[in-house]
Amino acid sequence: MTTQPPQPDEIRALIETEVHREGPLLPILHAIQSAHGHIPDMALPIIAETLGLTRAEVHGVVSFYHDFRSTPAARHVVKICRAEACQSVGANALTDAVLSHFGLDAHGSTPDGRLTIEPVYCLGLCACGPAAMIDGKVIGRASAESLSSRLEALA
Amino acid sequence: MKIYVPLDSAAKALGADDVAEAIRSEAEARGLQIDLIRTGTRGMIWLEPLVEVDRGDGRMAYGPVMPDDVAAILDGTAETPGPVEDIPFFASQTRLTFARCGVIDPLSLADYEAHGGLTGLRRALTMDAAEIVEETKTSGLRGRGGAGFPTGIKWDTVRQAQADRKYIVCNADEGDSGTFADRMIMEGDPLSLIEGMVIAGLGTGATKGFVYIRSEYPDAITIMDRAIRLAREGGVLGHDILGSGRTFDMEVRVGAGAYVCGEETSLLNSLEGKRGVVRAKPPLPALEGAFGKPTVVNNVLSLATIPVIFEKGAQHYADFGLGRSRGTMPIQIAGNVKHGGLYETAFGLPLGQLVNDIAGGTASGRPVKAVQVGGPLGAYFAPHQFDTPFGYEDFDAAGGLIGHAGITVFDDSADMLGMARFAMEFCAVESCGKCTPCRIGAVRGVETIDRIRAGDPSAVPLLTDLCETMKDGSLCALGGFTPYPVMSALRLFPEEFGTAKEAAE
Numbered sequence: 286m287t288t289q290p291p292q293p294d295e296i297r298a299l300i301e302t303e304v305h306r307e308g309p310l311l312p313i314l315h316a317i318q319s320a321h322g323h324i325p326d327m328a329l330p331i332i333a334e335t336l337g338l339t340r341a342e343v344h345g346v347v348s349f350y351h352d353f354r355s356t357p358a359a360r361h362v363v364k365i366c367r368a369e370a371c372q373s374v375g376a377n378a379l380t381d382a383v384l385s386h387f388g389l390d391a392h393g394s395t396p397d398g399r400l401t402i403e404p405v406y407c408l409g410l411c412a413c414g415p416a417a418m419i420d421g422k423v424i425g426r427a428s429a430e431s432l433s434s435r436l437e438a439l440a
Numbered sequence: 441m442k443i444y445v446p447l448d449s450a451a452k453a454l455g456a457d458d459v460a461e462a463i464r465s466e467a468e469a470r471g472l473q474i475d476l477i478r479t480g481t482r483g484m485i486w487l488e489p490l491v492e493v494d495r496g497d498g499r500m501a502y503g504p505v506m507p508d509d510v511a512a513i514l515d516g517t518a519e520t521p522g523p524v525e526d527i528p529f530f531a532s533q534t535r536l537t538f539a540r541c542g543v544i545d546p547l548s549l550a551d552y553e554a555h556g557g558l559t560g561l562r563r564a565l566t567m568d569a570a571e572i573v574e575e576t577k578t579s580g581l582r583g584r585g586g587a588g589f590p591t592g593i594k595w596d597t598v599r600q601a602q603a604d605r606k607y608i609v610c611n612a613d614e615g616d617s618g619t620f621a622d623r624m625i626m627e628g629d630p631l632s633l634i635e636g637m638v639i640a641g642l643g644t645g646a647t648k649g650f651v652y653i654r655s656e657y658p659d660a661i662t663i664m665d666r667a668i669r670l671a672r673e674g675g676v677l678g679h680d681i682l683g684s685g686r687t688f689d690m691e692v693r694v695g696a697g698a699y700v701c702g703e704e705t706s707l708l709n710s711l712e713g714k715r716g717v718v719r720a721k722p723p724l725p726a727l728e729g730a731f732g733k734p735t736v737v738n739n740v741l742s743l744a745t746i747p748v749i750f751e752k753g754a755q756h757y758a759d760f761g762l763g764r765s766r767g768t769m770p771i772q773i774a775g776n777v778k779h780g781g782l783y784e785t786a787f788g789l790p791l792g793q794l795v796n797d798i799a800g801g802t803a804s805g806r807p808v809k810a811v812q813v814g815g816p817l818g819a820y821f822a823p824h825q826f827d828t829p830f831g832y833e834d835f836d837a838a839g840g841l842i843g844h845a846g847i848t849v850f851d852d853s854a855d856m857l858g859m860a861r862f863a864m865e866f867c868a869v870e871s872c873g874k875c876t877p878c879r880i881g882a883v884r885g886v887e888t889i890d891r892i893r894a895g896d897p898s899a900v901p902l903l904t905d906l907c908e909t910m911k912d913g914s915l916c917a918l919g920g921f922t923p924y925p926v927m928s929a930l931r932l933f934p935e936e937f938g939t940a941k942e943a944a945e
Contacts, residue, residue, distance in 0.1 A: 306691075307648075307731060310713025315655075315694055336713075349715040349872075350696035352655050364656075368617030368866075369812055369859070370848045373775035374803065406699060406816075406866065408656050409620040410453050411846065412485035412773065412780025421658045425453030 291321050296328045300335050310336060310346055314353055322357040359394040359401040361439050364418045365432075367404045370411035379415045380404065382429035387436070400436060441474050444492040444499065446542065448481035448627050449659045450620070455506065456489035462507035463491070466514055480628015482524050482542035483782030490524075498523055529779055529798060534760060536752075536768050537745045538621075538784050541628035547666055549674045552631045558676065560750030564639045565684045569599050572643035576746070578754035580766025585611055585702075585739030586814065586843040586917070588765075588832045594736060597726035598644040601734035606646035608637050608688075609711065609730055609737045612653040612660070613695050613702040616815025618774040618846030622740035624782055626653070626660040629744070630667035631676075634690065636743035638681060639750060640736055641688040649690030650730070651740075652707050655697055664692050699870040703916045704737040706872055717872045718916045739844070741770060762788035765831035773799045775812075775848035785830075792826025795849055806851035810932065812859075814843025816866055817921035819928035820856070839931075840924065856933040861889040863925040867918060878919025881910040885926065892937050900937055903930065 299320055303312040313332060317324055324347050333340045347353045365380050380391075384402060387395055394401040410416035413425035417432055419439075424432070445451075445460040460476060467474045482490060490503035493513060500520045502513050512518040524530050524542075535541075544551040552558070564572050577592030598606055610633065614622040625633060637649045653661050668690060671677045679687045698716045701707045705719035708730050729735020745767070749757045758766045765787035771794060773780050778800035795801070795811055802808055810820040819840030821828065828838045835842045850859075864885030871878045885906055891899035907923035914920040930937050 308693075308712040311693065311696060311710065314696070345715055346713065349717075350698050352695075352697035369816060369862070370618045370774040370846075372859075372862070373848055373850045373854065405656060406870070407615055407617045408449075409614060409623040410450050411618050411620055411775065411848065412777070413450050413454055413488070414775070416453065418656075423449050423453040423659070425450060 291317075291325060291328070293327065293331060295320070296331050297335075300332060304335060310338075310343070314347060318353060323354040326355065359398050361400050361420055361436075363400060363402045363436060364405035364408070365402065365427075366406070366408050366410070366414065366416040368407040368411075370407075371414035371416055374414045376415040379427060379429050379432070383433055383436070386429070386433045399439065441472070442477060442494040443474050444477050444479050444494070446481045446489060447478035447546075447659075447663075448488075448542075448624060449657070450485050450624075451481050451488040451490070452659065454485075454488045454504065458507050459489045459491060459505050459510065462510040463514075466510045470514065472514065477545050479544065480541040480546055481624060481782075482530065483538065483624065484527065484529055484779070485781040486779050487527075492524065501527065529781070529783070532798070533784050534768050534786055535784050536748045536757065536760075537632075537741060537770055538625065538629070538782060539748065540632065541625060544629065546628050546630055546663060547670060549631065549670055549676070552629075556751050557631055557747065558635060558682070560747035561635050561638055561676070562682065563750050564642050565682060565686065569643050569645060572639065573599055575750065575754045576643065579749045579757040580761070580764070581742060581745060581749065581757070582765070582832065583739055584741035584745070584769070584844065586616075586841070588842075591738060591742050594726055594738070595640065595643050597724065598646065598734045598736050601727055603734050605648070605731075605733045606644055607730040607733055607735040608640045608644070608646045608649040608690070608743075609708065609735055610637060610649065610651040610740055610743055611702065611704060611707055611737055612651050612657075612664075612740045613707055614657070614740070614844070615654060615699040615702045616817070616844050616846055618812065618815055618848035619772050619844045620774070620846075621770040621772050621782055621844070623657050623660050625740055625744045626657070627663050630664050631671060632747050633664075633740055633744045634667060634671045634676060636746035637690055638676065638688045639746050640738065640743060642686060644734075644736055646734075646736065647687045647689070649688065650693050650711060651690065652693045652695060652701070652711055654695040654701075661692060661694055668692065698872075699866075700872045700916070700918055703918065706916070707737065708735065715872070717874045720915060741844075760786035762786070762829060762831045763833055765833065769830065769842070769845050771830065772844075772846040773849070774846055776802045776804055776851050777849045778803050787831045788829045790826060791821060791828045791830060791847070792823070794830065794847060795826065799849065802849060802851040804851045804853075806853065808849055809852040809854050810850045810856065810929075812848045812850070812925060813846070814841045814924075815846050816863060817841075817917055817924055818843045818846075819924040820859070820932060821928070822932045839928065841921070855936070856929040857889065857893060857936045860926045860929040861886060861893075863922050864889060867922040871918060875913070875915040875919060877910045877913035878915070878922075881906055881914075881919060882922060885910075885922070895938060897938060900930070
């Protein structure tokens with residue numbers, strides 16, 4: 286993932302890799318977000334033009350889905366499950382403790398740009414909760430202490 | 441020596457990758473020749489990471505294994521309960537859909553075939569489309585995603601539809617808390633899903649398939665992608681399926697964090713690159729589905745069960761079960777339980793037996809207070825309802841649903857008013873916004889429950905009324921079924937809603 290603001294040509298190149306698919310918009314958005322960490326505003330008119338959509342239609346899709354960000358997340362993204370199965374084994378207390386450890390609200394990022402903590406509704410780890418995911422890596426039977434210290438160790 | 445270590449997400453979440461690494465380096469240090477095979481999970485999550493070692497006399501199980509235990513396992517001095525098949529939780533199951541999961545290397549076509557894979561497809565290739573659909577109908581298989589619609593009937597509608605192009609869409613947007621069977625099969629036996637989709641294509645005349653997987657399942661996405669490539673290279677997909685001259689190909693599509701996309705019409709919109717808004721039915725997706733063409737939308741488990749039905753025969757499958765709930769159900773035991781995991785069994789087992797005997801009660805050791813069956817849109821059940829047999833009609837009659845067969849157990853510390861509020865809050869966050877009862881009703885539901893929490897008894901009838909409106913007026917199951925957890929919590933635990941006192945007065 287690059288941190289430089291993307292150039293229009295980079296966006297066009299990413300669109301090019303997915304545009305042959307049937308219903309290419311979500312794959313295009315995923316490709317852009319995975320390369321740049323978010324969907325920059327400047328990408329919307331380019332996508333719209335390529336797909337023959339209006340900019341509003343593209344914006345409508347981007348804003349509908351929880352995954353797509355309009356600004357980059359911090360360097361590390363932590364998702365803590367707060368669905369029922371994890372709640373039954375103490376996910377709410379865990380979430381509160383980890384958020385307060387870092388002085389954050391849900392969806393918040395630390396000022397040093399290191400950590401974004403988000404709620405997630407189910408990671409499919411319902412028999413080994415509370416569950417979390419750090420940068421796509423799954424964690425089961427998390428405790429507030431183990432998770433916080435793991436997060437402290439991230440650069 | 442063959443050593444099997446799961447690569448399933450749940451096993452990885454509990455340290456399976458570290459264990460595999462420890463085994464590799466310990467074996468190397470000893471100059472020991474080992475064959476390390478990564479498999480799916482056997483489904484006993486409390487024993488994960490569960491390692492199996494075959495020294496030529498069968499696979500011996502060890503679990504849960506930590507990296508420190510590896511030396512003793514290689515020495516042969518570690519304790520083992522014996523083969524997995526002897527562990528009571530496993531021994532009492534009937535594994536049809538999950539027969540290969542945890543046994544084979546999920547990314548080996550040879551391993552897959554050696555365990556019965558592709559037998560069903562080869563048989564299907566000798567049948568015409570009508571015969572394939574008839575076989576599916578005979579099996580009694582009903583949609584495992586939750587609605588329980590007969591799979592064969594859905595296929596028949598698509599088969600008879602006239603169009604230049606038809607699709608098979610696999611709904612792998614498994615967003616329900618307490619469910620993970622779709623993930624397990626995609627990570628542990630992805631080729632069975634692919635084989636099932638190819639058979640569905642042959643039965644309906646569809647030549648293109650999509651597996652729509654939620655983005656919260658990165659490991660399943662990677663494995664499915666690799667399995668599809670493997671199947672293509674092995675001639676299972678493409679323009680000449682197993683040399684038959686028939687065509688079917690498929691690809692993975694990744695969701696983007698919208699729960700409502702598990703609803704089939706919303707999924708289709710998302711697949712087409714639109715907002716994941718629910719469509720009104722009719723038209724049925726079977727007639728106008730993906731890109732306006734006739735489309736089968738089936739859950740992962742429905743499609744992954746097709747190969748075994750064609751391998752062993754529809755009647756073999758239909759011989760399991762109870763009433764109109766035929767075959768087996770992969771039940772997912774989750775939440776506060778001692779023995780959580782996947783338990784595949786014929787329909788008909790009483791809920792209490794699942795919770796108390798098979799799951800062994802709560803992990804916390806406290807009494808069971810409530811069990812939510814069927815995910816966030818499923819009703820809560822209390823211990824006095826534990827004699828309810830696990831089947832579509834029986835759960836319906838008891839005021840609930842089996843959904844995708846996840847059961848989430850709560851101990852007596854659960855705050856049921858809080859859980860009811862959570863159901864409304866979840867619906868408000870995830871509503872697609874198309875219909876008013878869901879979009880506005882869920883927000884008002886949260887507010888109304890807050891009034892009840894604050895001690896306003898007049899809010900209780902309001903909540904009941906609101907739930908009626910959501911149930912009757914919503915377009916899809918999100919708004920329509922959110923009342924299940926809310927009303928069941930209110931009905932079973934009135935004292936937590938401050939109404940028991942009122943009734944006593």
